[in-house]
Amino acid sequence: GQNIDQPTEMTATEGAIVQINCTYQTSGFNGLFWYQQHAGEAPTFLSYNVLDGLEEKGRFSSFLSRSKGYSYLLLKELQMKDSASYLCAVDGGSQGNLIFGKGTKLSVKP
Amino acid sequence: KAGVTQTPRYLIKTRGQQVTLSCSPISGHRSVSWYQQTPGQGLQFLFEYFSETQRNKGNFPGRFSGRQFSNSRSEMNVSTLELGDSALYLCASSLGVRAMPTYEQYFGPGTRLTVT
Numbered sequence: 001g002q003n004i005d006q007p008t009e010m011t012a013t014e015g016a017i018v019q020i021n022c023t024y025q026t027s028g029f030n031g032l033f034w035y036q037q038h039a040g041e042a043p044t045f046l047s048y049n050v051l052d053g054l055e056e057k058g059r060f061s062s063f064l065s066r067s068k069g070y071s072y073l074l075l076k077e078l079q080m081k082d083s084a085s086y087l088c089a090v091d092g093g094s095q096g097n098l099i100f101g102k103g104t105k106l107s108v109k110p
Numbered sequence: 111k112a113g114v115t116q117t118p119r120y121l122i123k124t125r126g127q128q129v130t131l132s133c134s135p136i137s138g139h140r141s142v143s144w145y146q147q148t149p150g151q152g153l154q155f156l157f158e159y160f161s162e163t164q165r166n167k168g169n170f171p172g173r174f175s176g177r178q179f180s181n182s183r184s185e186m187n188v189s190t191l192e193l194g195d196s197a198l199y200l201c202a203s204s205l206g207v208r209a210m211p212t213y214e215q216y217f218g219p220g221t222r223l224t225v226t
Contacts, residue, residue, distance in 0.1 A: 030208060030209050031208060031209060037153075044217065045214055045215040045216065048215075050209065089155075091208050091209075093169070095166060095167040095168075096158065096166025096167060098166075100155070102152055103153075
């Protein structure tokens with residue numbers, strides 16, 4: 001079967017670092033997406049990892065290990081505005097389907 | 111540069127009717143992807159078009175269809191609406207197709223469809 005797991009909720013403190021993990025088991029793999037979605041808003045694309053390793057974009061970094069079926073999103077210097085849901089999605093389903101995780105709701109506390 | 115636009119923003123339809131939603135990508139973008147988001151199922155991928163051709167497809171019934179025009183604008187159609195089709199329908203545009211490490215997407219605000 002196809003499965004993507006990520007924690008349901010996480011809480012972190014303003015200014016800290018948080019790591020949101022995503023593990024996957026899919027029939028194929030072409031790449032892995034991370035999205036951010038604030039309540040009541042459309043998602044925002046954060047990253048698309050195709051190759052193993054760490055990709056950094058400002059305060060956000062995304063890591064991929066294809067052999068382990070594992071990715072994480074690292075958020076540094078947390079700000080209150082980072083409170084949102086973070087969605088992991090694997091590009092690897094049949095006919096090019098994207099398989100989404102249920103999302104991780106991150107709450108940043110002062 | 112204008113962002114991704116979707117019309118209409120809100121729509122109420124009755125079971126059994128059909129609906130057409132429109133998406134205009136960012137100027138120069140040739141790829142448009144469609145998604146459905148519901149509280150129960152979360153975000154789900156519908157299909158992706160590039161240069162008027164469907165490149166990727168999600169696991170939705172044939173009632174859901176789409177097309178892309180030569181100016182990259184895209185429409186999606188849902189026929190014989192069911193109550194469960196009530197959702198936020200999102201489109202996203204990108205310059206190229208997936209599998210490129212430089213791939214990026216930009217989402218529109220979505221169309222909120224309510225089926226009664």
